[in-house]
Amino acid sequence: MSTLDLFSVTPSETADLLPRRFRDWFASRGWSPREHQLALLAKAREERSALLIAPTGAGKTLAGFLPTLVELSGEGFTRDDSSHLPLKGGGRHARGRASATERDGWGSAAGTEQAAAPHPNPPPFRGREPDQFASGEASGLEKARPTLISTGRGVRRSSGLHTLYISPLKALAVDIARNLETPVAEIGLPIKIETRTGDTPVSRRQRQRRYPPDILLTTPEQLALLLASDDAPFLFSSLKRIVLDELHALVTSKRGDLLSLGLARLWTIAPQARAIGLSATVAEPEQLARFLVPQPGGESVSADVVIAGGAAPPVVEMLDTRERLPWSGHSARHALPEVYELIKRNKTTLVFVNTRSQAEMLFQDLWRMNDDGLAIALHHGSLDVAQRRKVEDAMAAGRLRGVVCTSSLDLGVDWGDVDLVINIGAPKGSSRLMQRIGRANHRFDEASRAVLVPANRFEVLECRVAIDAIAENAQDTPPLRSGALDVLAQHVLGCACGKPFLSDELYGEVRTAAPYASLARTDFDDVVDFVATGGYALKTYERFARIKQDKQGRWRVTNPKVRQSYRLNVGTIVEETMLKVRLVRSRAGGSGSTGAIARGGRMLGEIEEVFIEGLVPADTFVFGGEVVRYEALVEDQVYVSRANDKDAKVPSYMGGKFPLSTYLAERVRKLLDNSRAWNGLPDQVHDWLSLQRKFSRVPAVRELLVETFPRGGSHYLVCYPFEGRLAHQTLGMLLTRRLERARARPLGFVANEYALAVWGVGDLSFMIRHGKLDLNALFDPDMLGDDLEAWLAESALMKRTFRNCAIISGLIARRFTDEEKSRRQVLFSTDLIYDVLRKHQADHVLLRAARGDAATGLLDLRRLSDMLSRIHGRITHKDLDHVSPLAVPALLEIGRESVYGEASDELLAEAAEELVREATT
Amino acid sequence: MADVGFVADFSGALFWEEQSLLVVSDLHLEKGSSFAAHGVLLPPYDTVATLSRLAAVIARHDPRQVIALGDSFHDRDAHARLSEPDREALAALQVRRNWIWISGNHDPALPTNLGGVVATEVAIGPIVFRHEPTGAAGEIAGHLHPKARVPTRGRSIERRCFASDGERAVMPAFGAYTGGLSIRDAAFARIFGSPGFMAHVLGDNRVHAFVASRCY
Incomplete structure (x- = not known):
């Protein structure tokens, strides 16, 4: 039992844990230390690594840093009394003593022996002038954020870096540094705190290497860069504590893999270092806690888990709309007047949506009805950073009544004054929703308030079960990843950029990282081979090797360019290819369609290439708050004209990055199966389900309902797996292949989070009735064999997956040195590499990495595979005369969703014929 | 084109039946190893992939003459990096065929030991074959790597293409690693x-x- 029983800490013990000065500080603020904060101190004293699970507002950050602050205060539990610092005077008095001479002295003394020597008795309080500090305080957050000036700036210590803090967001690292200043200054601690991000000037980076601060706050990418240098051992050997913030968010991606490998390095360099993970509530804390300690190989070891209790359960309701509930769509436009009312009635409201384009549309709509002139702002990931910062600052200053935002605000600093969270559309997962709701009211012991606004009838079901899940505190975070090979390749190159390594040693070290604990030696060796010469069966690149072994067998980089390229390309976040959007005059008008597009035009912003690829000219969509008409794509420029339509034809709902969680899907199926529970649903939804029961059938928990019916000259097959859009999309691809073989002549399919609809020329009902089509065979899990392989050969999604692996692994560079830029004219198509590699070395390590990603990423193969086994032999077929109530939402999406067909001759031939028809009629 | 009938093969080759002439452009052989020399370790299979596609289209049409319309090799030294099996595969394709290497900007100085003859341009009847297009009537060229994005039902498809107005033509690149330039480019x-x-x-x-x- 490693979960700490909080009540086992007796009062006298806690008194020992927290030095007097700290207790006084808490008291001066009218606070007392929370139990989990003390629990982490106890863990630190026992030299244990720990994972703190706590909701937002529980003082998590302070809990994570308290052990550090106590240790660095000089009177902590690990230092002896002789190092106690003088305690005279209050913080403000003492700070006032910082003289100009001292500060100047520090500046000029940098680099001298004296400065580097241990300070015999460092003056405890240095730093800013009191009035400077005060003005910073008084103006609060109204003003631009003050530059960080650490209170302990003048402190010189020989002990080196003490604590490393890693955050998933650069901005968060900067905010935390600023927030730490308050206790440090008020308690009067001689601690130097610095951040290191992509924005940190080179001069400060160099200084940080030579004279590390006590606490360094940074990101996983910056840690990788620091580790990939010769002086990493010097910099990190003194490390005592590692604080990992928002760990639940970090570990779900390749950034988590990269971080885990960095931790493995740190455990080698600084075996004495202990980690503290800070996380929102997750499904399996013990699993997450493995991340924080070196895995010994074979068995699994977890850090201790501390769970903060006492948070008030949130108050969550579903908007009971007065309007008619739409059958499909994701905009929730019907409810906007009600959403507006909610914003008006509350002090500050966060309105979460699932995609950037939804945010754009919603913001635009709210603005139109904003007769009261409420201060409402927009925040999403593709807005300019300065713009986002401005919104965050206005928010923190309490100047905003509402912010329409995406997951860009799922994480980040706490703003105390949010009193309502509105979630528009599908909640997707219960943990995700709980984290969002936690953004409201960051006072720990007060209940957060949230309103869910379903955008269609299926989403009502999802919202209902999400509310139930929250009431039970049921979590559905994904299990810990297994480490990706492309990330390992990047790490291996990084290691070679630092001190040369031996394969055996590095393999051992890598396996201490939880995601790589079961990494096979052959995979590791293949990765090293890949980094060296590309890992090809055809050994022709020996002379071009990027890393080589010396006589002792140590791998080192062969030339400085390799090192330079590594530094430029570190990281695992692969941005979508973005295209520039320019506003031109429409060519649909006067000049006729054969005229060349007017070039130039005002730049509106940037948009994802994949989105544009789904459009055909004359489609309209919302961009930058207005409806535009797609004209043409030339090179990396998208030409659009102003459209007069009020509504965009393409709703640009990109499917959202997160599919409906398996857990919520299961609960939705259970809800459907239990008609007594329908009474808790809005009347419109209740009626809808009752109608479905009357005309067709409501799917039972374990079965797959398949409906077939004719409609408008086509024949439809609709099934309801509830496995999320990505898995359904893959299923759609594979089913259409099979239906083609069965001569059912499918024409297309459309997938949403709950259902998949396939249509075609062949009469599917007739075929099933007469035994010409066997549904059990159609849905047999063996479709994941040859059919899948054949499809993967040409799948655009698989090619995108491969591209990401090629970039992360370092095969293809994203950023170039100036010298390289000059010969960069040939930008490389990774699709071509994929085709060639797949044909000539199908087991290449990069293809293996891409297949690993396909299991959970864009193709969601694992989920599809689980579903196929679940429903095997449990298919119920309904042969209908017409579309069923449950099928309507899926069918309504036809034409609004892009069909991911195959790039086949049929599509091209059809397009050519279409043009001929147009020309001849 | 110019009263001559050509077959545009889906591989990207052009076939002139009366002359039993097959034309391919921009093979860019050894592009992979060319990048590798600059630290980008692309799979070293592009030459074998390109040559096997070339072998397939040659088998389909069994031409007496073959023109490689320039940029057959990705850089000046690329021919020297051909592997022995690739060299043999190439030689096998040349057996009993007139083989003409037209030089391009990537391979301006082709050696004579590659089999076939080297030329800067070739005229057959009303048709002129050269690497870089000048826009002259009756010209068949390469160099630009044309590609087109076609709107189809639901999405658009981007592929390599021949570009022609009946007077002149630009051929698609044939090489496995050759990208493309949109035909809407200036x-x-x-x-x-x-x-x-x-x-x-x-x-x-x-x-x-x-x-x-x-x-x-």
Whole structure:
């Protein structure tokens, strides 16, 4: 039992844990230390690594840093009394003593022996002038954020870096540094705190290497860069504590893999270092806690888990709309007047949506009805950073009544004054929703308030079960990843950029990282081979090797360019290819369609290439708050004209990055199966389900309902797996292949989070009735064999997956040195590499990495595979005369969703014929 | 074109039946190893992939003459890096065939030991074959790597293509690692004038014709 029983800490013990000065500080603020904060101190004293699970507002950050602050205060539990610092005077008095001479002295003394020597008795309080500090305080957050000036700036210590803090967001690292200043200054601690991000000037980076601060706050990418240098051992050997913030968010991606490998390095360099993970509530804390300690190989070891209790359960309701509930769509436009009312009635409201384009549309709509002139702002990931910062600052200053935002605000600093969270559309997962709701009211012991606004009838079901899940505190975070090979390749190159390594040693070290604990030696060796010469069966690149072994067998980089390229390309976040959007005059008008597009035009912003690829000219969509008409794509420029339509034809709902969680899907199926529970649903939804029961059938928990019916000259097959859009999309691809073989002549399919609809020329009902089509065979899990392989050969999604692996692994560079830029004219198509590699070395390590990603990423193969086994032999077929109530939402999406067909001759031939028809009629 | 009938093969090759002549452009052999020399370790299989596609189209048409329309090798030294098996495969294709290497900007100085003859351009009847297009009537060229994006039901498809207005043509690149330039680029406007020319887009098993103005 490693979960700490909080009540086992007796009062006298806690008194020992927290030095007097700290207790006084808490008291001066009218606070007392929370139990989990003390629990982490106890863990630190026992030299244990720990994972703190706590909701937002529980003082998590302070809990994570308290052990550090106590240790660095000089009177902590690990230092002896002789190092106690003088305690005279209050913080403000003492700070006032910082003289100009001292500060100047520090500046000029940098680099001298004296400065580097241990300070015999460092003056405890240095730093800013009191009035400077005060003005910073008084103006609060109204003003631009003050530059960080650490209170302990003048402190010189020989002990080196003490604590490393890693955050998933650069901005968060900067905010935390600023927030730490308050206790440090008020308690009067001689601690130097610095951040290191992509924005940190080179001069400060160099200084940080030579004279590390006590606490360094940074990101996983910056840690990788620091580790990939010769002086990493010097910099990190003194490390005592590692604080990992928002760990639940970090570990779900390749950034988590990269971080885990960095931790493995740190455990080698600084075996004495202990980690503290800070996380929102997750499904399996013990699993997450493995991340924080070196895995010994074979068995699994977890850090201790501390769970903060006492948070008030949130108050969550579903908007009971007065309007008619739409059958499909994701905009929730019907409810906007009600959403507006909610914003008006509350002090500050966060309105979460699932995609950037939804945010754009919603913001635009709210603005139109904003007769009261409420201060409402927009925040999403593709807005300019300065713009986002401005919104965050206005928010923190309490100047905003509402912010329409995406997951860009799922994480980040706490703003105390949010009193309502509105979630528009599908909640997707219960943990995700709980984290969002936690953004409201960051006072720990007060209940957060949230309103869910379903955008269609299926989403009502999802919202209902999400509310139930929250009431039970049921979590559905994904299990810990297994480490990706492309990330390992990047790490291996990084290691070679630092001190040369031996394969055996590095393999051992890598396996201490939880995601790589079961990494096979052959995979590791293949990765090293890949980094060296590309890992090809055809050994022709020996002379071009990027890393080589010396006589002792140590791998080192062969030339400085390799090192330079590594530094430029570190990281695992692969941005979508973005295209520039320019506003031109429409060519649909006067000049006729054969005229060349007017070039130039005002730049509106940037948009994802994949989105544009789904459009055909004359489609309209919302961009930058207005409806535009797609004209043409030339090179990396998208030409659009102003459209007069009020509504965009393409709703640009990109499917959202997160599919409906398996857990919520299961609960939705259970809800459907239990008609007594329908009474808790809005009347419109209740009626809808009752109608479905009357005309067709409501799917039972374990079965797959398949409906077939004719409609408008086509024949439809609709099934309801509830496995999320990505898995359904893959299923759609594979089913259409099979239906083609069965001569059912499918024409297309459309997938949403709950259902998949396939249509075609062949009469599917007739075929099933007469035994010409066997549904059990159609849905047999063996479709994941040859059919899948054949499809993967040409799948655009698989090619995108491969591209990401090629970039992360370092095969293809994203950023170039100036010298390289000059010969960069040939930008490389990774699709071509994929085709060639797949044909000539199908087991290449990069293809293996891409297949690993396909299991959970864009193709969601694992989920599809689980579903196929679940429903095997449990298919119920309904042969209908017409579309069923449950099928309507899926069918309504036809034409609004892009069909991911195959790039086949049929599509091209059809397009050519279409043009001929147009020309001849 | 210019009263001569050509077959545009879906592989990206052009076949002139009366002359039993097959034309391929921009093979860019050894592009992979060329990048590798600069630290980008692309799979070293592009030459074998390109040559096997070339072998397939040669087997389909069994031409007496073959013209490689320039940029057959990705850089000046690329021919020297051909592996022995690739060299043999190439030699096998040349047996009993007139083989003409037209030099391009990537391979301006081809050696004579590659089999076949080296030329800067070739005229056969009304048709002139050269690497870089000048826009002259009766010209068949390469160099630009034309590609076209075609709107289809639900999404658009981007493929390599032949570009031609019946007077002149630009061939698609044949090499496994060769990217493309959109036919809506100004470079094509300089050759063809208005975008009223045709894009013959390479499908999986056939070629599809579109008016260039309808592509993007």
